[in-house]
Amino acid sequence: MKKIPSKSNTLNFRLKSYAKKGGKKHRHRQVQRVYKFLKYCGCPADQIGNRHVRKFFEENFMAKSTKRDYYYAIMLLWHMLGRYKNPDKPKEMKD
Numbered sequence: 001m002k003k004i005p006s007k008s009n010t011l012n013f014r015l016k017s018y019a020k021k022g023g024k025k026h027r028h029r030q031v032q033r034v035y036k037f038l039k040y041c042g043c044p045a046d047q048i049g050n051r052h053v054r055k056f057f058e059e060n061f062m063a064k065s066t067k068r069d070y071y072y073a074i075m076l077l078w079h080m081l082g083r084y085k086n087p088d089k090p091k092e093m094k095d
Contacts, residue, residue, distance in 0.1 A: 050088045057071075
């Protein structure tokens with residue numbers, strides 16, 4: 001019997017593959033931010049939603065540039081989860 005990989009293992013594999021290509025330092029930092037966000041949420045990645053994103057930005061005091069960097073890392077997570085709509089932006093980034 002073949003073992004079916006869980007979604008978390010697939011996500012870990014995709015994040016590690018992403019970090020190996022392109023600008024190594026930037027991608028490594030971006031993947032670290034994704035893992036910090038996932039740890040903050042404390043639930044499986046496929047159960048994370050915009051409520052988690054809004055709460056994350058409200059509860060963590062960060063500079064605008066740091067919030068922007070986390071937002072783009074969360075966008076990467078959304079893309080890897082196959083979601084088409086972007087996550088909610090932090091208040092500082094809204095137009």
